[in-house]
Amino acid sequence: MASPKEIRVIQLIDSLEPGGAERMAVTIANGLLEEVGYSGLVTTRLEGGLRNTINQKVGYAFLNKKKAIDFSALLRLRTFVKINKVNTIHAHGSSYFFAALLKMTMPSVRIFWHDHFGNRVKSQKGYFLLRFFSIFFSGVFTVNEVLKDWAQKKLRVKNVEFLSNFTSTSEDEIPVTILKGTSDKRIVFLANLHHPKNHILALQSFLASQIANEGWTLHLIGKDNQDHYSEKLKNFIKENNLQQAVFIYGSCTDVKSILKQAKVGILVSSYEGFPVTLLEYGMAELTVISTDVGYCSTIIQNEVTGYLIASDDEAQLKNALIKIANESYKNATLAKKLNTFVKNNYAPEKVIQKITAAYQRKL
Structure with a gap:
């Protein structure tokens, strides 16, 4: 050899x-x-x-x-x-x-x-x-x-x-992105704005959960192609008066800096292979909600290392968001277990x- x-x-x-x-x-x-x-x-x-x-x-x-x-x-x-x-x-x-x-x-x-x-x-x-x-x-x-x-x-x-x-901590990055909202009530969705990431499901469930009334905010981080997909999201935000609770940042390279500013990470894709995003959430010690697609269930075990929900299920996502908002004592435990799991296995x-x-x- x-x-x-x-x-x-x-x-x-x-x-x-x-x-x-x-x-x-x-x-x-x-x-x-x-x-x-x-x-x-x-x-x-x-x-x-x-x-x-x-x-x-x-x-x-x-x-x-x-x-x-x-x-x-x-x-x-x-x-x-x-x-x-x-x-x-x-x-x-x-x-x-x-x-x-x-x-x-x-x-x-x-x-x-x-x-x-x-x-x-x-x-x-x-x-x-x-x-x-x-x-x-x-x-x-x-x-x-x-x-x-x-x-x-x-x-x-x-x-x-x-x-x-x-994932690795060795890549150099320059912190430039400052997230809006309250530091301990920020939810990050790290995914480019396109199918199959299912951002509209996240918006619908976030609205239905009513946790925005408690100060929670949702932050969409990923490339915005300024297309029909993106326009649909922006119209939903405007029509439901979510401009002070949902924010779109576009493509960002200072991912680790962004995740340090958040408490919760979500990924609600319709399908996935093996999303690096979940590993990045784990390394940042976020409480995570993920759909049960692709490799996700290997990383996110429901109510052990996060919340695992069915794909395209608005009710399950809404309920998981409510749990995170109302059962904050569990969040740190789930986040720590995910962090340990990612470090030990990846x-x-x-x-x-x-x-x-x-x-x-x-x-």
């Missing part, structure tokens, strides 16, 4: 706008710095706020890809790979396509594909291209066991591993070792 220092790897991601897959790509690149010979990160299509959280020692390139098959961008990637003697590409999400195009011109490069898409199994898409290009993969990482089973059955690759997400060192070992076996 090759030495870890022989590994020269880049994380390949389409964007650096804050999101679960994007944060994981940055966290892995930073985490590998001291473990391998070279750790880099390349974004293909779009830069974003996470650019500032990449360790300065991580090699970085932006390809400025304009279309699906962009030969100029592919040449820039090929040049970056050659100059830095990269032998392994860790492609996240849809970036596998560009990684496969590169491999056609550089057959010696190994590709590991990282699947973050929680609804892939139920989706009606055929995934013809993914299945076709999977023949070029040396291995696949999935964020839950359901995706692992799907990949083993559907893709043309033998090496498929479940790889738990993890230590960065263990995951980085697993990633490195997978790379090594294919060199």
Whole structure:
């Protein structure tokens, strides 16, 4: 088996706008710095706020890809790979396509594909291209066991591993966001404003709970695309006179600073893979409400490490919010148990070792 220092790897991601897959790509690149010979990160299509959280020692390139098959961008990637003697590409999400195009011109490069898409199994898409290009993969990482089973059955690759997400305190961030409201009555919802995050369910349940009358506030942190989804949320806030209780901040990179200002974290998605958000809530010692989707039930055990509710169930979410507001003596216990669980089970060192070992076996 090759030495870890022989590994020269880049994380390949389409964007650096804050999101679960994007944060994981940055966290892995930073985490590998001291473990391998070279750790880099390349974004293909779009830069974003996470650019500032990449360790300065991580090699970085932006390809400025304009279309699906962009030969100029592919040449820039090929040049970056050659100059830095990269032998392994860790492609996240849809970036596998560009990684496969590169491999056609550089057959010696190994590709590991990282699947973050929680609804892939139920989706009606055929995934013809993914299945076709999977023949070029040396291995696949999935964020839950359901995706692992799907990949083993559907893709043309033998090496498929479940790889738990993890969070790290090592990324540098500049605190800039100041949350409104009272410090011990802030509820944070950390998720970009789009389907399937189900922000409207959060708003409806928050309104129905009437805890805003007791001074509780809801803070939506995530990219606002200024689209129909976002407009629906803003109209709901206005129509129900919630302007002094619900606040939309847009995309923020100072996540750890934001979470320190809150008491409660919620995630009420219709579907998920393995949300990094729950780990971040746990590290920040928040009391958490989560829907029972994807990997969430492994992290949030109902009334043990938080409150676990059924997907799309407004009544359950309303009741959980009321419990948190009226049974504050339980909140600290739930938060502490979640914090301990996350620290004991999702230590960065263990995951980085697993990633490195997978790379090594294919060199």
